Amino acid sequence: MSAAEKYFDPMDGVAEAQLASVLRLSVMRLSRRMRQERSNTLTPTQIATLATLKRHGSMTLGELAAHERVQPPSMTRVVAHLAEAGLVARGAHPSDGRQVIARITEAGIDLLEADRRRRDEWLAERLASLSPDEMAALERAAPILDTLAGS
Structure with missing residues (x-):
């Protein structure tokens, strides 16, 4: 049961x-x-910031803060840490010298891909222990869970 x-x-x-x-x-x-199963070197906010930059491309720190629903000073610290680690590059805004643009680096992309791979492998190992009926139930439930998450 x-x-x-x-x-x-x-x-x-x-x-x-x-x-x-x-x-x-x-x-x-x-x-x-x-x-x-995530990277032990970064916080969830730092990982989420990298993922946002990978998914949406370069952004100002204000845009990034709004997207991640954190205060701009917090995002400034997050990006500073990521830049120090070589995972994000900061640059000048093309038309507003007061703003900074952040973009993910190849090292940041590599870290995200390794992180995703590690979590996928962990989950695949657990899925392998399930019965065919349990796997079928999860296949049916996955789109429903996705719908719940998006609503």
């Missing part, structure tokens, strides 16, 4: 609340475990 089956009885009136509770705990545990 799965964890969800122990707590989730679709015949009672609180099925959605029970499922929400079990799903919340499971997703939080998996998320925490995936974070533990």
